[in-house]
Amino acid sequence: MKRNSQLDEQGQLRHFLSVEGLGRAVLTEILDRAETFAGVASRAVKKVPLLRGKTVINLFFESSTRTRTTFELAAKRLSADVLNINIATSATSKGESLLDTLRNLEAMHCDMFVVRHNQSGAASFIAAHVAPHISVINAGDGSHAHPTQAMLDAFTIRQLKGEFNRLRVAVVGDILHSRVARSQIHALNILGVGELRVIGPKTLVPDSVTSLGVHVFHDMRSGLKDVDVVIMLRLQRERMQGAFLASEHEYFHLYGLTEDKLARARPDAIVLHPGPINRGVEIDSRVADGPQSVILQQVSNGIAVRMAIMSMVLGRQVESVEVKH
Amino acid sequence: MKRNSQLDEQGQLRHFLSVEGLGRAVLTEILDRAETFAGVASRAVKKVPLLRGKTVINLFFESSTRTRTTFELAAKRLSADVLNINIATSATSKGESLLDTLRNLEAMHCDMFVVRHNQSGAASFIAAHVAPHISVINAGDGSHAHPTQAMLDAFTIRQLKGEFNRLRVAVVGDILHSRVARSQIHALNILGVGELRVIGPKTLVPDSVTSLGVHVFHDMRSGLKDVDVVIMLRLQRERMQGAFLASEHEYFHLYGLTEDKLARARPDAIVLHPGPINRGVEIDSRVADGPQSVILQQVSNGIAVRMAIMSMVLGRQVESVEVKH
Amino acid sequence: MKRNSQLDEQGQLRHFLSVEGLGRAVLTEILDRAETFAGVASRAVKKVPLLRGKTVINLFFESSTRTRTTFELAAKRLSADVLNINIATSATSKGESLLDTLRNLEAMHCDMFVVRHNQSGAASFIAAHVAPHISVINAGDGSHAHPTQAMLDAFTIRQLKGEFNRLRVAVVGDILHSRVARSQIHALNILGVGELRVIGPKTLVPDSVTSLGVHVFHDMRSGLKDVDVVIMLRLQRERMQGAFLASEHEYFHLYGLTEDKLARARPDAIVLHPGPINRGVEIDSRVADGPQSVILQQVSNGIAVRMAIMSMVLGRQVESVEVKH
Numbered sequence: 001m002k003r004n005s006q007l008d009e010q011g012q013l014r015h016f017l018s019v020e021g022l023g024r025a026v027l028t029e030i031l032d033r034a035e036t037f038a039g040v041a042s043r044a045v046k047k048v049p050l051l052r053g054k055t056v057i058n059l060f061f062e063s064s065t066r067t068r069t070t071f072e073l074a075a076k077r078l079s080a081d082v083l084n085i086n087i088a089t090s091a092t093s094k095g096e097s098l099l100d101t102l103r104n105l106e107a108m109h110c111d112m113f114v115v116r117h118n119q120s121g122a123a124s125f126i127a128a129h130v131a132p133h134i135s136v137i138n139a140g141d142g143s144h145a146h147p148t149q150a151m152l153d154a155f156t157i158r159q160l161k162g163e164f165n166r167l168r169v170a171v172v173g174d175i176l177h178s179r180v181a182r183s184q185i186h187a188l189n190i191l192g193v194g195e196l197r198v199i200g201p202k203t204l205v206p207d208s209v210t211s212l213g214v215h216v217f218h219d220m221r222s223g224l225k226d227v228d229v230v231i232m233l234r235l236q237r238e239r240m241q242g243a244f245l246a247s248e249h250e251y252f253h254l255y256g257l258t259e260d261k262l263a264r265a266r267p268d269a270i271v272l273h274p275g276p277i278n279r280g281v282e283i284d285s286r287v288a289d290g291p292q293s294v295i296l297q298q299v300s301n302g303i304a305v306r307m308a309i310m311s312m313v314l315g316r317q318v319e320s321v322e323v324k325h
Numbered sequence: 326m327k328r329n330s331q332l333d334e335q336g337q338l339r340h341f342l343s344v345e346g347l348g349r350a351v352l353t354e355i356l357d358r359a360e361t362f363a364g365v366a367s368r369a370v371k372k373v374p375l376l377r378g379k380t381v382i383n384l385f386f387e388s389s390t391r392t393r394t395t396f397e398l399a400a401k402r403l404s405a406d407v408l409n410i411n412i413a414t415s416a417t418s419k420g421e422s423l424l425d426t427l428r429n430l431e432a433m434h435c436d437m438f439v440v441r442h443n444q445s446g447a448a449s450f451i452a453a454h455v456a457p458h459i460s461v462i463n464a465g466d467g468s469h470a471h472p473t474q475a476m477l478d479a480f481t482i483r484q485l486k487g488e489f490n491r492l493r494v495a496v497v498g499d500i501l502h503s504r505v506a507r508s509q510i511h512a513l514n515i516l517g518v519g520e521l522r523v524i525g526p527k528t529l530v531p532d533s534v535t536s537l538g539v540h541v542f543h544d545m546r547s548g549l550k551d552v553d554v555v556i557m558l559r560l561q562r563e564r565m566q567g568a569f570l571a572s573e574h575e576y577f578h579l580y581g582l583t584e585d586k587l588a589r590a591r592p593d594a595i596v597l598h599p600g601p602i603n604r605g606v607e608i609d610s611r612v613a614d615g616p617q618s619v620i621l622q623q624v625s626n627g628i629a630v631r632m633a634i635m636s637m638v639l640g641r642q643v644e645s646v647e648v649k650h
Numbered sequence: 651m652k653r654n655s656q657l658d659e660q661g662q663l664r665h666f667l668s669v670e671g672l673g674r675a676v677l678t679e680i681l682d683r684a685e686t687f688a689g690v691a692s693r694a695v696k697k698v699p700l701l702r703g704k705t706v707i708n709l710f711f712e713s714s715t716r717t718r719t720t721f722e723l724a725a726k727r728l729s730a731d732v733l734n735i736n737i738a739t740s741a742t743s744k745g746e747s748l749l750d751t752l753r754n755l756e757a758m759h760c761d762m763f764v765v766r767h768n769q770s771g772a773a774s775f776i777a778a779h780v781a782p783h784i785s786v787i788n789a790g791d792g793s794h795a796h797p798t799q800a801m802l803d804a805f806t807i808r809q810l811k812g813e814f815n816r817l818r819v820a821v822v823g824d825i826l827h828s829r830v831a832r833s834q835i836h837a838l839n840i841l842g843v844g845e846l847r848v849i850g851p852k853t854l855v856p857d858s859v860t861s862l863g864v865h866v867f868h869d870m871r872s873g874l875k876d877v878d879v880v881i882m883l884r885l886q887r888e889r890m891q892g893a894f895l896a897s898e899h900e901y902f903h904l905y906g907l908t909e910d911k912l913a914r915a916r917p918d919a920i921v922l923h924p925g926p927i928n929r930g931v932e933i934d935s936r937v938a939d940g941p942q943s944v945i946l947q948q949v950s951n952g953i954a955v956r957m958a959i960m961s962m963v964l965g966r967q968v969e970s971v972e973v974k975h
Contacts, residue, residue, distance in 0.1 A: 053697040069408060076406045104946070105719075277421070296432040298432075371705065624757035
C-alpha cells in the first residue's frame with residue numbers, strides 16, 4: 001500500500017498539503033488536539049512553549065493579510081520565531097529560481113514553510129523538494145486546496161453539532177473555482193458526514209463532484225431543506241466578468257443566503273463562511289450577523305486548528321531530535 | 326454623572342483615545358508609571374514580562390514608520406507579541422468593511438489595537454465597536470488628537486521642570502491643524518499648568534482656543550517672554566501650498582525658533598518638538614541641537630510613556646482575568 | 651599607533667564595518683566563536699539567550715530579502731528583539747535627515763544597526779555618528795565591503811580545508827565592482843592564506859589589486875591550476891549593458907565555472923559562491939549542485955558567523971553595563 005506523501009515513515013503527519021488521502025484517524029487527531037489549544041486563547045498568557053526555538057517561514061507568493069495573520073499568530077502563540085517572506089516582491093527578483101530559494105532557506109535551518117500560491121500544486125511541489133527536516137503547510141494553492149480552512153470548518157461543526165454521521169451539510173456557491181469547497185468536501189467525507197450536498201448554478205458546479213458522493217442541487221431552496229449546516233462560499237467577483245454569472249444581483253436572488261431561504265434548513269442549523277464575506281452578494285447581513293451565524297467562531301477556531309497542525313508536524317521532529325541526542 | 330468612555334466600570338483606563346475628559350489623577354498615574362519604565366531602557370535586559378502572551382496589533386491606516394516603531398518597541402519591551410497590519414495596502418483590498426476586519430481580529434483574540442488614521446474620530450469609532458476584552462490606543466487621528474505624544478511631552482516637562490502649576494508654557498506654530506497641539510493643550514490644562522500660551526499666525530490659530538483658558542499671541546517675541554517651556558510644532562509643508570502661509574522663508578522669520586527669539590524665554594527654559602523636525606523652517610539647527618533642546622529626551626520618554634499606557638489598559642484585563650479563574 | 655575605529659578603547663570589536671584594518675586575532679576570534687554557534691542550529695531549540703532584551707534594527711536603504719533574513723534569524727536566535735526599517739520607502743519621506751533618523755533610533759535605546767546601503771562608506775559614516783552604546787554592522791555598502799560575507803567564506807574554508815597558510819585560493823569574476831571580492835581578499839590576506847589569486851577579464855580586474863599581494867590571471871584555466879578553493883562571484887547582469895562585457899554567453903565560455911575547468915583545480919578543491927547564483931552565467935549547474943560545491947554550507951555558516959559577530963559587539967556592552975551597575 002502506497003503511503004501518503006504527507007506522512008513520514010512512522011505514519012505521522014509531516015506535511016499538511018491536502019486532506020485528500022489522509023485517514024479519519026489523522027483528521028480526528030487534528031480536531032482533538034485543536035480542542036486543547038482552543039482554551040489557550042482565553043488564558044491571560046496566550047502562549048505555550050511547544051515550538052520554542054523553531055523557525056517558521058510564511059512563504060507567500062500571493063498576498064493575503066488575513067491568512068498570513070492567522071498563521072503568524074498561531075506560530076507566535078506556540079513560541080516559534082516567525083519570518084514573513086513575500087516572494088512575489090522579493091526573493092526571485094534577483095533571478096533566483098524557486099528551488100534555489102528553498103535550498104537557501106533550508107540551509108538557514110528553517111523548520112516549516114507555510115505556503116500560499118496562486119497555482120494549484122505549488123505547496124506539494126515544494127514539499128516534494130524540501131529537506132527531510134522541513135514541514136510544509138498549504139495555506140491555499142490556486143483552485144486546488146485550502147486544507148486548514150476545511151479543518152477549522154470541521155472543528156466548528158463538531159464543536160457545535162456533535163457527531164458528523166448524524167449531520168446533513170450543504171456547501172453553497174462557486175464550487176468549480178473554490179479550493180475551500182474542494183477541501184471541505186474531502187474533509188467532511190473522510191470524517192463520515194451523514195449527507196453532503198452542494199448547491200450552485202450549473203456553470204459553477206463541476207460534473208465530477210458527484211463522484212465524491214455528493215448530492216448536487218441547482219435550486220437552493222430544495223438543497224437547503226432540513227440541513228444542519230450551511231457552508232457559504234465567497235464569490236470571487238472576478239468571475240462576474242466572465243461567462244459564468246449573469247450579475248451580482250441575480251446571483252444574490254438565486255444563491256444568496258437570506259433569512260427566508262435559511263428557514264428551509266433545520267431551525268438549529270448553523271451558517272459558516274470562510275470570509276471575507278461579500279455582504280449582499282452571497283450572504284445577507286441579517287444572516288451573517290444573525291444568531292445562526294458562526295462565522296467569527298470559525299476565525300477563533302482557525303488559530304487553534306493551525307496551532308494543532310503546526311505542533312503535530314513539528315512535534316514529530318522534536319521527538320526524533322530528542323531521541324537522537 | 327456620565328462616565329468617560331475611555332474608562333471601564335471600575336473607573337480604570339480601558340482605552341486611551343484622547344486626554345480630553347480624563348481627570349488629573351489618571352494622567353498623573355500615567356506619568357508616575359512611566360517613571361518606573363524609564364529605568365528599564367538603561368538596563369542590560371530592556372524587557373519586563375508584564376504583557377507576555379498578549380497580542381498587540383498596530384493597525385495603521387496611515388503609514389508612519391516612526392510612530393509604529395515606538396509602539397512596536399514599547400510592546401516588545403513589555404514582552405507582548407506584535408503584529409503590524411497596514412490596512413491601507415491590505416485588509417480592505419478584498420472589499421471587506423472596517424467593522425468586519427475588526428470582528429475578525431477580535432475573534433483571533435487580539436488584546437489591543439494601536440490605531441493610526443488620517444480621519445478624526447477613527448480611533449474612537451473603533452473603540453466604540455470593539456469587544457469588551459479589547460483596548461484601543463489612539464496613535465494619531467486626523468487633526469483630532471495624538472494623546473500619547475501629549476503625555477510624553479508632559480512627562481518630559483515634569484521630569485525637567487517639576488510641578489506644572491509653577492510653569493509658563495508656550496505652544497508655537499500651526500495650532501489649527503495640529504492634533505499634537507490639541508492634545509497638549511488639554512493635557513497641560515488638566516495637569517494644572519500655571520499659564521498656557523499659544524503663538525502663531527492668525528490664519529493658524531483657531532478662535533475657539535481661548536475658550537480653553539489659553540493666552541493667544543501672534544507676536545512670537547511677546548509670547549515667549551519669560552516662559553519655562555517652549556513647545557514647537559512641526560509645520561506641515563502641504564499647508565504652504567494653501568492660503569494659510571506666505572512662504573517658508575517668511576514663516577521662519579516670524580515663527581521659527583532661533584537663539585535670538587529663545588533668549589526672550591527664561592534662561593533655563595527647555596525646548597520641545599514632536600519630530601520629525603524641519604530644520605530652518607520652524608526651528609533653527611542651533612536651537613534644535615543646542616543645550617536647551619530636549620527633543621531626543623522626548624523620544625526616549627516616548628517609549629516609557631507608551632509602555633505605561635499599554636500596561637495600564639491591559640494590566641486592567643490581566644487582573645480581571647485572574648479574578649475570573 | 652592609531653586604533654582602528656571598529657575597536658573600542660579596550661581593543662574589543664565595537665563595530666564590524668570592514669575586515670580591512672582588523673588583526674588576525676580578531677578575525678580568528680570571530681571564526682572560533684562562530685564554531686560554537688554552528689551547533690545551535692541543529693538543536694531542537696535553536697536559541698541562546700545572549701542578546702535577550704537587546705534591540706537590533708535592520709536599517710536597509712537597499713532592499714535585500716536574503717541578507718535581511720540571515721541577520722533577522724541570527725538576531726532572533728540570540729533572543730534579541732528585531733525591527734526591520736526600510737529607509738528607502740519610509741523614514742526620510744517626511745524630509746528628515748539621515749542623522750536625525752539615527753538620533754531618534756538611538757534615543758529609543760536601540761543597541762545595534764545592521765546597515766545595507768548602495769553607497770560605499772555608508773555604514774562607516776553611520777558608525778562615526780552613533781552614540782557610544784550603539785554598534786553598527788555593515789551588511790553591504792556600495793562596492794566597498796561586505797565583511798560578514800567574507801567571514802562566512804573564511805569560516806567555510808577553514809571548516810573544510812583547515813589551516814589557511816597551506817591553501818591556494820582563487821577568486822573568479824567581476825573583481826572591479828564586487829564588495830564581496832574586496833572583503834574576501836582582505837580577510838584571506840589577514841588570515842594568512844598561502845596564495846591568493848584573482849581571475850577575470852581585464853575590464854573587471856582593477857590594477858590596484860596587485861598591491862594586495864594577489865596574483866592576477868586573465869586565463870581561467872591557468873588561474874585554477876592546483877587551487878584548493880574556488881570562490882565564484884555573482885555576475886551583476888547590469889554590467890552586461892555597459893562596455894565591460896561582450897555577452898553572457900561569451901562570459902560563460904571564458905569565466906563560467908564548468909566541470910571541465912574545475913578539473914584544473916586540485917581534486918579535493920571546494921567551490922564557493924555568495925549567492926544568489928546565476929546558473930549558466932558564472933557557474934554551470936553541474937558544478938553548483940555537484941559534490942565539490944559548498945554553497946549551501948556557506949548559507950548555514952552565515953547564520954553562525956553573524957551570531958558570532960553580533961554577540962561579540964554587543965557582548966562587549968553587556969559586560970560594561972554590568973560593571974556599571
